[in-house]
Amino acid sequence: MKKTLNVTWLGEQRYLGVAESGHQLLIDNSAVKVGVSPMEALLGALATCTAYDVVEIMNKRRTPLTHYRIEVEGERADTTPKRYTHITVRHIASGPGITEEALHRAAHLSHEKYCSVAASLNSEIVVETRVEAADPAADPA
Template sequence: MSLKTLQVTWLGEQRYVGVSESGHQLLIDNSATKIGVSPMEALLGALATCTAYDVVQVMGKKRIKLTSYRIEVEGERADEHPRRYTRIVVRHIARGEGLTPEALERAAHLSHEKYCSVAASLNSEVVVETRVEAEAAASV
């Protein structure tokens, strides 16, 4: 089993920066003056990039040379809290030498059903533990 970590720090308002264990940053912003993606947009982005990685790998193994590839993802959210996604549509749009609709369909299916860890996490019961550490503010 492998462990991944991400440290998220509040920047003020509803703006946060996440820093991965490799030092890469992710700006999450749900403030009125957005300069980053919202948490729910980040979730869609994680799903899209996870499956894109798999599809590109599968195409390479099949010796299909992609000349362009993008994913359009849309999520429908529940009206009531916690306003989770109730439906996500992932549209794979690709062009390439020797590419057929069947090959793209197979690669996308393999990703969503077998390889994409984000899709697997969304499709399962994930145990989330909450732990807290309250620190008293320093007196001035």
């Protein structure tokens, strides 16, 4: 199964990603930001992927969450590339019958088994780069 996202440069360091579903994502690393940076988007992808799993797992165990948030923090290398060297994902939740142990099990299952973003971060991914010159006459801008 393939997923696609087309990204268009909007000027400065601002980009608009449009998924095949038509949904949009604004990525911005300009001096005056109006969107998240690429590295913040990566943290957000990890957090929301695992959140989806945890909510589903807790619902299936008949202990639905009433309040839930994730705090995610990434430590970056000082060298180029400034990749993440350590990411901490903190799950904070409450609800009737919710225990820290049950929440821990759900979060662990997500990170170790179900979350495709976490699995992607933990694996060797083959990234293929291709380039092609665009026809300036065909540019819709």
